[in-house]
Amino acid sequence: MSNDLIHWRDEHVSILVDLSGPALPRILHWGADLGHHDDTLLEELADTVDPQRVSDETDDLVVATVLPLESAGWVGEPGLSGHRSGRDFAPKFVRTDPPEIEETDDVRRITVRAADAEAHLELIWTIEMLPGGLVRQRNRVTNTGTSTYELTGLLCAYPVPSNAGELLDLTGRHLRERTPQRSPFTIGAHVRDNRRGRTGLDGSILTFAGAPGFGFEGGEVWATHLAWSGNHRLVAERAVRGTRLLSGGELLAPGEMLLEPGQSYESPWWYGAYGDGITEASARFHTYLRSRPQHPRRERPVTINTWEAVYFDHDLGRLKALADNAARVGVERFVLDDGWFGARRNDRAGLGDWVVSADAWPDGLAPLIDHVRGLGMEFGIWVEPEMVNPDSDLARAHPEWILSPGGSRLPMSWRHQQVLDLTDEGAYQHVLGQLDGLLRDHDIAYLKWDHNRDLLEAGDRHGHPAVHRQTLAAYALMDELLRRHPGLEIESCSSGGGRVDLGVLERACRVWGSDCLDALERQQIQRWTTALIPWEMLGCHIGSDSNHTTGRKQSLGFRAATAFFGHFGIEWDLTKVDSETLDDVAAWVTAHQAVRPLLHAGRAVTGDHPDDQLWVYGVVAQDGGDAVFALAQRGTSLEAPTGRVRLPGLQPDVTYDVRPLVPGNKVRGTVVKAVPWWDNGFRASGAALSRMGLIAPTQYPEQAVLLRVTRAEESS
Numbered sequence: 001m002s003n004d005l006i007h008w009r010d011e012h013v014s015i016l017v018d019l020s021g022p023a024l025p026r027i028l029h030w031g032a033d034l035g036h037h038d039d040t041l042l043e044e045l046a047d048t049v050d051p052q053r054v055s056d057e058t059d060d061l062v063v064a065t066v067l068p069l070e071s072a073g074w075v076g077e078p079g080l081s082g083h084r085s086g087r088d089f090a091p092k093f094v095r096t097d098p099p100e101i102e103e104t105d106d107v108r109r110i111t112v113r114a115a116d117a118e119a120h121l122e123l124i125w126t127i128e129m130l131p132g133g134l135v136r137q138r139n140r141v142t143n144t145g146t147s148t149y150e151l152t153g154l155l156c157a158y159p160v161p162s163n164a165g166e167l168l169d170l171t172g173r174h175l176r177e178r179t180p181q182r183s184p185f186t187i188g189a190h191v192r193d194n195r196r197g198r199t200g201l202d203g204s205i206l207t208f209a210g211a212p213g214f215g216f217e218g219g220e221v222w223a224t225h226l227a228w229s230g231n232h233r234l235v236a237e238r239a240v241r242g243t244r245l246l247s248g249g250e251l252l253a254p255g256e257m258l259l260e261p262g263q264s265y266e267s268p269w270w271y272g273a274y275g276d277g278i279t280e281a282s283a284r285f286h287t288y289l290r291s292r293p294q295h296p297r298r299e300r301p302v303t304i305n306t307w308e309a310v311y312f313d314h315d316l317g318r319l320k321a322l323a324d325n326a327a328r329v330g331v332e333r334f335v336l337d338d339g340w341f342g343a344r345r346n347d348r349a350g351l352g353d354w355v356v357s358a359d360a361w362p363d364g365l366a367p368l369i370d371h372v373r374g375l376g377m378e379f380g381i382w383v384e385p386e387m388v389n390p391d392s393d394l395a396r397a398h399p400e401w402i403l404s405p406g407g408s409r410l411p412m413s414w415r416h417q418q419v420l421d422l423t424d425e426g427a428y429q430h431v432l433g434q435l436d437g438l439l440r441d442h443d444i445a446y447l448k449w450d451h452n453r454d455l456l457e458a459g460d461r462h463g464h465p466a467v468h469r470q471t472l473a474a475y476a477l478m479d480e481l482l483r484r485h486p487g488l489e490i491e492s493c494s495s496g497g498g499r500v501d502l503g504v505l506e507r508a509c510r511v512w513g514s515d516c517l518d519a520l521e522r523q524q525i526q527r528w529t530t531a532l533i534p535w536e537m538l539g540c541h542i543g544s545d546s547n548h549t550t551g552r553k554q555s556l557g558f559r560a561a562t563a564f565f566g567h568f569g570i571e572w573d574l575t576k577v578d579s580e581t582l583d584d585v586a587a588w589v590t591a592h593q594a595v596r597p598l599l600h601a602g603r604a605v606t607g608d609h610p611d612d613q614l615w616v617y618g619v620v621a622q623d624g625g626d627a628v629f630a631l632a633q634r635g636t637s638l639e640a641p642t643g644r645v646r647l648p649g650l651q652p653d654v655t656y657d658v659r660p661l662v663p664g665n666k667v668r669g670t671v672v673k674a675v676p677w678w679d680n681g682f683r684a685s686g687a688a689l690s691r692m693g694l695i696a697p698t699q700y701p702e703q704a705v706l707l708r709v710t711r712a713e714e715s716s
């Protein structure tokens with residue numbers, strides 16, 4: 001293969017990188033598979049890429065390299081910005097070494113080194129292609145001068161072609177994370193700046209550019225994601241010269257990244273997934289995440305979380321009774337939420353004091369843990385290690401350990417709490433010591449790791465901006481606890497879904513999608529969260545019949561079917577549930593356990609059903625032989641009975657048996673009118689199911705049915 005032109009192909013995706021120096025590399029194509037090209041053909045192809053020059057522009061051609069800069073004529077969002085006391089503001093990088101190209105079974109990687117000898121900066125750009133055809137890039141910049149260089153921005157960029165005429169990104173708020181918004185990809189920049197110090201409840205965990213109207217099942221789409229849990233900038237920019245870039249990187253505060261001579265800064269990974277439809281792009285993220293050594297291999301234990309069951313009422317008798325009923329319905333992990341430590345009898349006090357409250361737990365946690373373990377369940381516990389209530393022993397002893405803008409002023413209070421300065425070695429060691437002690441002294445398999453506020457004006461005790469270092473310190477704290485306690489699992493929670501990104505997921509194996517357990521809202525939250533992560537990483541719980549955050553009343557069938565595909569659980573006071581309902585819950589748990597290996601290893605698929613009130617999605621086994629689908633009736637449909645529903649992702653030439661998956665035969669009130677095949681199922685080819693579809697049962701709004709689709713046995 002030519003060393004100037006690298007063409008990688010995997011799973012219907014190609015990326016073509018031009019490494020011919022002396023300028024920085026260019027991505028000539030990232031998208032649909034181009035098929036095999038020998039060196040000669042590649043060179044001919046590369047020669048066709050440059051546009052002609054037009055009037056009133058630079059004499060040399062303007063090209064967007066992987067680090068678009070003014071020195072190459074790029075006048076949009078710069079790939080790198082910074083200065084040295086107001087000088088060296090416009091760098092120009094020239095390659096210093098031949099590119100390094102590595103290819104192993106797991107990864108293909110190009111590393112390019114470049115420098116600006118006059119601005120005294122060095123740059124290392126890396127791009128990788130990962131299992132499943134996912135790509136990622138990052139930059140590292142080093143100050144090789146003799147004075148301080150302030151880096152103010154470092155973004156990575158993917159070019160997308162001009163048929164990417166539409167953007168789709170995600171926004172949201174507490175209780176309504178992952179709300180999609182679409183817009184035309186017009187000239188100019190669509191910028192999503194985040195200064196929250198966390199990924200954000202409104203964080204766009206995916207930014208898509210695609211052919212107008214792209215959907216889940218089809219339409220070319222380019223999806224990007226930044227693996228970072230701190231401040232960030234995401235830019236979709238279209239220039240009049242016909243260039244469209246999707247860029248992302250950390251958002252640095254003034255003075256945050258002062259590189260002293262010899263110091264470096266490395267950007268977070270900027271991921272890219274191309275697909276014919278969102279489902280295909282998402283599958284690349286899922287395949288990669290599942291390929292990592294730290295991905296959970298153990299079946300995801302069905303979980304009960306105590307939060308919406310008891311809140312701060314930590315009464316041993318009540319919690320033991322809850323554990324009894326949890327065990328009765330088949331729960332495998334019991335998670336004690338907020339309220340077990342310090343003076344934490346409500347959300348105004350105690351955060352930061354990670355010692356068991358003698359007040360709430362006079363005999364310690366052992367009586368509850370022993371009870372839970374005795375019932376055959378694992379025990380997990382809630383912590384919020386980066387936070388502190390001013391009303392806590394910790395804040396009283398160490399007011400200097402609170403992030404603030406400097407001087408005596410504290411940032412605005414948020415849920416009565418402030419942020420602990422983990423960049424302070426003393427504070428870091430203190431929290432590490434307390435959490436380590438908690439895990440050493442108790443039989444705890446799981447931490448629900450929360451983070452319930454934005455970081456506003458977050459400076460260290462010297463008044464320097466600290467979000468970057470704080471984010472790395474939080475990662476280090478998780479890494480150290482995982483190292484010291486093999487087998488420990490961490491869930492990333494942040495007021496619900498405020499910290500969902502591939503940075504924290506290097507160490508956490510599950511995210512909490514939202515504090516909203518309303519199944520209707522959850523349908524949307526889960527649809528867009530699983531566009532990035534596979535179902536087994538997303539906590540999905542059956543909430544109370546009367547929802548705590550929306551007031552909606554929903555059937556068990558809808559709540560359970562909605563939670564069914566994820567890391568399944570319950571967050572509901574089962575001590576107040578009658579025996580018949582407990583049996584129903586148990587039937588759902590058993591049904592989930594029966595298909596859990598399929599749900600958590602199969603390929604997630606979403607249909608583009610034309611009626612937006614009826615959502616069709618499922619998981620199909622990697623070999624196509626087995627599947628579970630959900631038909632979720634969100635609101636009332638205009639057409640009744642509803643039209644045919646097509647099941648995506650099946651093998652066209654395989655014959656399948658289709659039958660309702662009705663746990664315990666007791667989904668009361670779900671189906672208004674069952675279809676003729678409801679009782680005995682039917683048999684059809686994958687082609688028929690995905691192209692012709694089936695007549696679905698008519699349902700009330702806010703109901704869902706599940707279908708089991710299995711390869712037909714030849715004899716039957």
Ligand code: GLA
Pocket residue numbers: 307337338382450452493494495496512514515
């Ligand atoms: C956050 C979490 C909830 C719960 C509470 C406890 O809001 O998202 O699930 O743990 O904190 O205070």
